[in-house]
Amino acid sequence: MPVETLTYVELGARLTISTKAARSLAKRLRLPRSLSDQGLALVSVDLSEIRHTPRPPGRREAGTVALEAKIVALRAEIARLEATAASHRADFERERERADRLMVEVLQATAETMAAREAAARLEGSLSAGSRGGAIDNHEHAGRRLGHLAAALVAADRKQR
Numbered sequence: 001m002p003v004e005t006l007t008y009v010e011l012g013a014r015l016t017i018s019t020k021a022a023r024s025l026a027k028r029l030r031l032p033r034s035l036s037d038q039g040l041a042l043v044s045v046d047l048s049e050i051r052h053t054p055r056p057p058g059r060r061e062a063g064t065v066a067l068e069a070k071i072v073a074l075r076a077e078i079a080r081l082e083a084t085a086a087s088h089r090a091d092f093e094r095e096r097e098r099a100d101r102l103m104v105e106v107l108q109a110t111a112e113t114m115a116a117r118e119a120a121a122r123l124e125g126s127l128s129a130g131s132r133g134g135a136i137d138n139h140e141h142a143g144r145r146l147g148h149l150a151a152a153l154v155a156a157d158r159k160q161r
Helices: 008-015 019-028 057-132 139-160
Strands: 004-007 033-035 041-045
Antiparallel strands (some): 033 041
């Protein structure tokens, strides 16, 4: 059969394929191309040498349906993962608030402990100063002194709060 010069539309009609498929086939087979006076692409082809059998349209549609099903499944998976991430985020926020509250409590306990240590050091200092100043003869006087020191400790503790 002789070599014919056809447009992509004519080539597609002869091979019963789309224009786009004809253009793709011409590129893949590296057929010589030129431009017509009207600006259309012309392909020089010997149709007897081309062994092209178009695919049945059902197979392409089945592939499209399979891809659409896969897309739907992936979207469902994305929605599930987003819900899981939101749940984890809520857990994280709740634990973060809990940690913040515990940190405040630890800081308060540390401050109270430091105040108690300072008060204990003052009491020890005043007791040792009292014992260095001379012997306490009267038990009643010692009891009053201890009571005053305890009151001073409570007052200092109340000021800290």
